Amino acid sequence: MIIAVDGPAASGKGTIARALARHYNLPHLDTGLLYRAVAATLLRAGLEPASEADAVASCGFEDELLGDPWLRTDEVGRLASVVSAHPPVRAALLERQRNFARQPGGAVLDGRDIGTVIAPDAEVKLFVKATPTIRAQRRHLELRKQGADTSLDKVLADIRTRDERDSQRSEAPMRQAEDAAVLDTSFLSIDAAVQRAIALVEQRT
């Protein structure tokens, strides 16, 4: 069984994907981390994110980098959204994601284009969303807990910029697959969102 979980930043898709993987005992891939690794490699080398050639040169990262907490920062996330718009970067990461999805026994993948491009034949597709304001509030709280000094307005502006870039790019834009079930987590606790996700998987299998 392949479970594809797509949605924008701070929608809850990562938490839901991890919980589904645990519940169904399936391996999980956070595909955003791959784009974050490209961005981090590029940043470290002092290269230019807007340059396609520089972004492509940063695709050969070491797997150990995927465990680096720095990848999860907003700085890297913002740049991941820039480098992920370059078609050759997406092409360089495609096979790795498809192979993960196709492993015997199945897998859970979360990202922006899993249900549309990486695994269009997935048995279960969820599109997780929440309003931009609520996503910004969640992210702001998380950043404050980490000790970051940033305003809610700035976080909201970043979220809107990232949504716009991810949904407007020409290659594999963030889009709800036609056969995806929508899960709006705006007014759900984490537990309630996970229960709802499990119920949606049960309905579809």
Ligand code: C5P
């Ligand atoms: O999900 P996360 O915030 O970690 O993703 C970082 C960035 O990577 C996203 O803003 C998006 O531009 C890109 N991404 C993508 N396709 C995916 C996963 C992430 O383009 N499947």
